[in-house]
Amino acid sequence: MHHLNYHHLYYFYLVAREGSIAKAAKLLHVTPQTVSGQLSTFESQLGYSLFDRINKRLYLNAKGKVTYQYASEIFHKGNQLAEILNNSDEVNTKEFVIGITNGIPKVLFYDFVHDTMRKFANVRFVIREDSFDGLLKELAINAVDFIVADRGIAPGTQVNANSYFLGESSLSFFAKQPLSANQRFPDCLNHMPLLMQGNTSGIRHALSSWLATEQLYPKIVAEFDDSALLKLFGSENFGVFCAPSAIAEHVEKQYDVHCIGKSEALSERYYAITGKSRAEYTLSEHIIGSAKEIFSN
Secondary structure, eight states: OOOOOOHHHHHHHHHHHSSHHHHHHHHHHHHHHHHHHHHHHHHHHTTTSSEEEEEEEEEOOOOHHHHHHHHHHHHHHHHHHHHHHHHHGTTTEEEEEEEEETOHHHHHHHHHHHHHHHHHEEEEEEEEOOHHHHHHHHHTTOSSSSEEEEEEOOTTTTEEEEEEEEEEEEEEEEEEOOOOOTTOTTTTTTEHHHHHHHHHHTHHHHHHHHHTTOOOOEEEEOOOOOOOHHHHHTTTTSSSSSGGGGGGGHHHHTTTTTTEEEEEEEEEEEEEESSSSTTHHHHHHHHHHHHHHHOOO
16 A cells, blocks of 8 residues: 555544444445445555454454554544634644653642743643553654653663653652551551552552561552542542652642651652654743752752
């Protein structure tokens, strides 16, 4: 296949999105036979099937899932272009997509980016939350411009990107009730219910190692990939949890909990990851500068 037929790609995209040929045909105001024919032609041109056909139902196969991912991005961008061209006030508006990993505290992310968002009012900011690996894949295909994460790019990673260390914060521990007079941190963590970060969090391994080194054996009640969800359960007295000391005051106020101790031996590090292209350099540089200033203060 020398070039991609976007008319056929659109038919495939609608079938995949809607889950059936009949639903796609209804949206396109054509017969199901027409859609089926266009889909068959597209697969023939590609040289492979995009769906597994099981009991008269269509299921995206591995190649189909990749094709759908790219098609979604293509037609999303096309819709945005149509909006901009139809609105003369937005012709000069550009989009800047920021990815945030699940474990990054939302209030800290806000502190990193809000000044940039106010300064560059002509830019439409799109914020996406995903796993670290998921965001790197998006960065690789230019679907994301900038990532805020709790880890940098590992040496040898086959991604054309730059990592910037923003700063780090020690970790504090929080509970619904303050410690009693005879309780001491960190010994009090022994046998206490503990809410842990999930395996996708950069701090998970360090926290587990620290507990083992200190010979502390809390009862792990639950694990969370989402940091806000972890704090919510902590606020409802499901267990002790840890969060960056840099946002301790916010956590106590927002979730009505008490800081019961802090460990300088534990810290969470924060990174910005950008593509090699300098097209969005000014925006990236401004966010990085704001974040570094927060930690320097």
